[in-house]
Amino acid sequence: MKYVVCVPDGCADEPLDELGGRTPLEVADTPVLDSLAARGVVGSAAVIPPCFPPGSDVGNMSILGYDPAAYHTGRAPIEAAAMGLRIDADHVAYRCNLVTVDERGVMVDFAGGHPDSAVAAEAVAALDRELGGEVTFHAGVQYRHTMVAPIAFAAAECVPPHDFTDRVAPRPVGAAASVLDSLMQRSRAVLADFDIAANQIWLWGQGRQPDMPAFRHHHGVEAGLVSAVDLVRGLGVLTDMTVATVEGATAWYDTNYEGKRDAALDGLAAGLDLFVIHVEASDEAGHAGDVEEKIRALENWDRRILADLITGLDSMGSWRLLLLPDHATPLARRTHTTEPVPYLMVSSEAPGPGGVYSEAGIADLTPTPGHVLMRALVGAPVVST
Numbered sequence: 001m002k003y004v005v006c007v008p009d010g011c012a013d014e015p016l017d018e019l020g021g022r023t024p025l026e027v028a029d030t031p032v033l034d035s036l037a038a039r040g041v042v043g044s045a046a047v048i049p050p051c052f053p054p055g056s057d058v059g060n061m062s063i064l065g066y067d068p069a070a071y072h073t074g075r076a077p078i079e080a081a082a083m084g085l086r087i088d089a090d091h092v093a094y095r096c097n098l099v100t101v102d103e104r105g106v107m108v109d110f111a112g113g114h115p116d117s118a119v120a121a122e123a124v125a126a127l128d129r130e131l132g133g134e135v136t137f138h139a140g141v142q143y144r145h146t147m148v149a150p151i152a153f154a155a156a157e158c159v160p161p162h163d164f165t166d167r168v169a170p171r172p173v174g175a176a177a178s179v180l181d182s183l184m185q186r187s188r189a190v191l192a193d194f195d196i197a198a199n200q201i202w203l204w205g206q207g208r209q210p211d212m213p214a215f216r217h218h219h220g221v222e223a224g225l226v227s228a229v230d231l232v233r234g235l236g237v238l239t240d241m242t243v244a245t246v247e248g249a250t251a252w253y254d255t256n257y258e259g260k261r262d263a264a265l266d267g268l269a270a271g272l273d274l275f276v277i278h279v280e281a282s283d284e285a286g287h288a289g290d291v292e293e294k295i296r297a298l299e300n301w302d303r304r305i306l307a308d309l310i311t312g313l314d315s316m317g318s319w320r321l322l323l324l325p326d327h328a329t330p331l332a333r334r335t336h337t338t339e340p341v342p343y344l345m346v347s348s349e350a351p352g353p354g355g356v357y358s359e360a361g362i363a364d365l366t367p368t369p370g371h372v373l374m375r376a377l378v379g380a381p382v383v384s385t
């Protein structure tokens with residue numbers, strides 16, 4: 001048996017006037033997805049558990065079959081894992097954005113003008129020289145970096161800078177707030193020496209290393225994953241999945257859809273039991289409020305991934321497929337929501353009742369916790385969490 005999990009990030013949406021009261025999932029021309037839904041089971045998934053923020057870290061952890069209530073410690077250590085960092089028990093990882101904040105404290109750009117990664121790495125090295133010691137700074141990609149600090153630094157509530165664009169972003173509160181605030185303020189002098197739009201760091205998303213059992217032990221199958229997003233790749237690293245790298249996988253509209261499909265088929269042909277394909281484009285379109293790109297991302301899934309994926313799976317024998325987003329990113333809201341999302345489960349062997357893969361198709365259903373779907377997919381014995 002082969003298993004595939006398809007994650008069109010943030011694809012679920014809300015009815016839009018400009019689409020005649022329909023959603024992108026309802027408008028997109030997706031004949032393969034429609035035919036899969038007609039032979040499968042369409043249900044409602046609560047990918048974001050109660051009391052959790054609707055982040056991709058939480059939603060994708062659910063999809064991989066790990067209950068966020070048991071395993072989620074924060075966003076930063078997951079991204080740190082993708083960067084090859086392991087956080088020991090005495091330390092905590094912070095996401096360290098290079099941001100642009102004006103003199104009034106307004107968050108002008110949470111991405112600090114998207115600095116070149118090489119220049120950003122020099123700036124992060126300077127932060128480590130000037131502010132490091134008790135804390136260490138580790139360079140990532142563009143504006144996304146990591147700070148590792150003693151565990152006492154974890155005692156603070158910090159806000160994600162992307163939630164405060166063009167607004168005054170509140171400073172940290174809590175026992176560690178003053179030391180974090182001091183680092184953010186002192187970073188201004190360090191970054192002033194660099195020719196970048198970012199003028200300070202923003203610390204948030206902290207957490208200790210999560211203690212996630214390996215996917216093979218948790219679910220009893222050997223799995224691989226492809227994604228251009230560190231948050232998703234990090235979950236693969238933490239659970240000892242095979243994390244594939246695909247040239248041209250960009251986490252943007254122009255990503256290499258065929259490359260991701262082939263990574264899945266190659267991985268399964270090479271002996272993996274399960275493969276997760278994650279594509280960020282639909283989420284980016286949601287954040288941008290770009291209706292056309294969101295519809296195009298769904299059509300790209302259908303034409304450039306699902307069509308040949310199903311043909312390839314058929315040639316390998318029996319298979320099961322699970323498709324769902326990690327949260328909704330409604331175009332009108334331009335941010336994630338906690339609403340349940342539609343999921344689709346299809347078995348090559350056992351036809352389901354059939355359904356329509358859309359938000360309206362699940363409106364009257366009781367949501368299933370997102371993290372139990374993986375176990376339902378692989379049909380493995382239940383392991384206590």
Ligand SMILES: [Zn+2]
Nearest residue numbers: 009010056326
């Ligand atoms: Zn997401």
